[in-house]
Amino acid sequence: MSPQGQLLTVTSLTKVFGKVQAISDLSFKVQPGRVTGFLGPNGSGKTTTLRCLLGLVQPTSGSARVGEHEYRELSHPATVVGAALEASGFHPGRTARGHLQVITDAAALPAARADEVLALVGLTEAAGRKVGGFSLGMRQRLALAAALVGDPGVLILDEPANGLDPEGIAWLRSFLRARAQEGRTVLVSSHVLSEVQQTVDDVVIISKGRLVQTGTLDELTGTGISQVRVRTPNAEVLRLALTAVTNNGVETRVEIVSDNEILVVGIEAAQIGHIALREQVELHELTPIGNDLEALFLELTAGGNPGGAA
Amino acid sequence: MALVRSELRKVTTTKVLLWLTIATVAFSALNVVLLVFLTPRAMDLSTDVNFLLDPAYVTNILGAAGSSSIFILILGIIGMTGEYRHMTITSTFLVTPKRPRVLIAKGIAYALLGAALGLIAFASSFAVTLIALSREAHAPVDATIALQILGGVVLAFAIYAFVGVSVGALIRIQVAAVVGALVWVLIVEALITVFVDWIGKWLPGGALDAVLQTTNVTGRGGEDILPTAAGVIVLIGYAVLFGTLASLTTLRRDIT
Numbered sequence: 001m002s003p004q005g006q007l008l009t010v011t012s013l014t015k016v017f018g019k020v021q022a023i024s025d026l027s028f029k030v031q032p033g034r035v036t037g038f039l040g041p042n043g044s045g046k047t048t049t050l051r052c053l054l055g056l057v058q059p060t061s062g063s064a065r066v067g068e069h070e071y072r073e074l075s076h077p078a079t080v081v082g083a084a085l086e087a088s089g090f091h092p093g094r095t096a097r098g099h100l101q102v103i104t105d106a107a108a109l110p111a112a113r114a115d116e117v118l119a120l121v122g123l124t125e126a127a128g129r130k131v132g133g134f135s136l137g138m139r140q141r142l143a144l145a146a147a148l149v150g151d152p153g154v155l156i157l158d159e160p161a162n163g164l165d166p167e168g169i170a171w172l173r174s175f176l177r178a179r180a181q182e183g184r185t186v187l188v189s190s191h192v193l194s195e196v197q198q199t200v201d202d203v204v205i206i207s208k209g210r211l212v213q214t215g216t217l218d219e220l221t222g223t224g225i226s227q228v229r230v231r232t233p234n235a236e237v238l239r240l241a242l243t244a245v246t247n248n249g250v251e252t253r254v255e256i257v258s259d260n261e262i263l264v265v266g267i268e269a270a271q272i273g274h275i276a277l278r279e280q281v282e283l284h285e286l287t288p289i290g291n292d293l294e295a296l297f298l299e300l301t302a303g304g305n306p307g308g309a310a
Numbered sequence: 311m312a313l314v315r316s317e318l319r320k321v322t323t324t325k326v327l328l329w330l331t332i333a334t335v336a337f338s339a340l341n342v343v344l345l346v347f348l349t350p351r352a353m354d355l356s357t358d359v360n361f362l363l364d365p366a367y368v369t370n371i372l373g374a375a376g377s378s379s380i381f382i383l384i385l386g387i388i389g390m391t392g393e394y395r396h397m398t399i400t401s402t403f404l405v406t407p408k409r410p411r412v413l414i415a416k417g418i419a420y421a422l423l424g425a426a427l428g429l430i431a432f433a434s435s436f437a438v439t440l441i442a443l444s445r446e447a448h449a450p451v452d453a454t455i456a457l458q459i460l461g462g463v464v465l466a467f468a469i470y471a472f473v474g475v476s477v478g479a480l481i482r483i484q485v486a487a488v489v490g491a492l493v494w495v496l497i498v499e500a501l502i503t504v505f506v507d508w509i510g511k512w513l514p515g516g517a518l519d520a521v522l523q524t525t526n527v528t529g530r531g532g533e534d535i536l537p538t539a540a541g542v543i544v545l546i547g548y549a550v551l552f553g554t555l556a557s558l559t560t561l562r563r564d565i566t
Binding site for chain 1: 397404
């Protein structure tokens with residue numbers, strides 16, 4: 001039996017640091033049994049929100065609860081919530097095993113648990129090495145191992161994919177999915193939607209410390225707007241044909257990029273190809289740009305503070 | 311107990327303890343050597359007295375370990391401020407969100423370390439003393455007094471380490487805490503004691519001397535020093551005072 005996840009409830013959370021309003025009246029819930037992406041640009045208040053949830057930062061007003069309780073009221077927090085906040089927070093002279101055993105000691109868990117979680121995150125061979133020599137990816141894995149030590153029902157991970165190689169990211173995805181399927185609560189923050197898009201069931205999007213959108217990923221995708229880059233020698237002909245398209249109220253738009261390139265907003269690539277065939281327009285390129293969700297995400301969070309402190 | 315064990319694990323998995331143990335032992339031994347070989351000879355030039363024949367002076371040599379107390383204070387300060395410096399305080403407070411518990415556990419753990427270091431410092435300096443004195447004419451070494459001084463050093467170092475932890479909790483910036491403590495111990499308290507002599511025995515260093523039962527460090531004695539028991543209470547009082555102040559202020563701050 002895996003430990004049961006808990007509902008995370010953030011209610012009217014507000015945090016002011018000096019003159020900076022980091023979070024403003026933020027409310028959302030995170031359901032157990034699902035992976036929730038906590039998204040927003042750098043400096044949007046993600047980390048501060050997570051730290052409020054974890055009792056590290058005292059909210060100015062409002063509350064953040066794990067199940068029925070504030071984190072600080074938990075008697076054995078390590079067995080309820082596992083958190084990986086940043087890839088720092090290690091003593092450089094301490095070994096990976098030493099770092100974890102400091103935690104198992106304090107949480108009254110068996111010291112052997114350290115090696116178990118190191119094996120789980122693939123750090124067995126580095127167990128006896130000093131953390132000071134670890135790469136960012138290894139530190140991320142160690143931070144995750146620390147979160148898992150108490151086999152908690154709730155996982156809260158801040159930007160866990162940072163510094164991981166593609167293989168590591170793929171592993172993390174399947175790992176988090178599996179934990180959610182066991183009924184645990186998994187909350188993962190990221191400033192890049194595409195990074196977590198394949199992993200998450202639900203999203204909570206914030207910008208400038210305020211809630212922008214919350215719901216399932218499917219709901220969000222429903223509101224997604226497609227963007228397709230088209231290169232053709234007959235740009236003007238295709239533009240006229242596409243402009244005539246009405247897609248059940250979805251806003252469509254055709255922007256001329258250059259003589260032989262247009263950007264089509266709101267019409268799927270397949271439909272553009274179909275119209276091009278009908279109009280007998282030669283196509284040189286038909287590329288859905290990046291990700292329609294990413295575009296939506298950028299639009300939703302526009303006006304954030306890129307480069308600001310997270 | 312789990313928390314105390316965790317704190318002991320923290321300090322034994324890094325190098326700080328090793329270096330400060332070496333410093334404590336070396337400084338104590340150096341003090342013995344100075345007291346046995348250098349000071350009496352320097353004095354001999356002007357007077358004709360052999361200090362080593364004076365039982366009080368031999369007692370003074372036995373208390374040499376107490377002179378390394380500053381390293382114990384620094385050990386406690388680094389133990390607490392190091393958590394902020396390396397941001398391990400995040401994982402510490404995640405496991406133990408009721409923060410004063412961390413402070414108390416750390417204080418107890420460092421008191422145990424302080425006691426152990428007191429024993430090591432005394433044992434090593436006692437060995438050096440016996441070796442050094444074996445080549446000189448000297449007053450006899452009194453075993454009862456030696457044991458009494460041993461007890462004083464162990465107790466003083468234990469409490470002083472706890473004081474260090476409390477000071478570190480109050481002043482979270484490591485450099486500021488260490489430099490502040492050094493300036494206080496070496497300059498400020500010495501100056502206060504010189505100008506307002508009745509207050510000296512109530513200050514941390516004065517209380518420490520009372521517990522150490524030696525006038526070796528500051529040359530205080532007689533009326534200028536508290537009885538041992540009072541010294542113990544005053545010194546514990548400072549640990550509790552700084553710890554309580556920290557719990558009400560710096561320990562509550564956001565960990566960002």
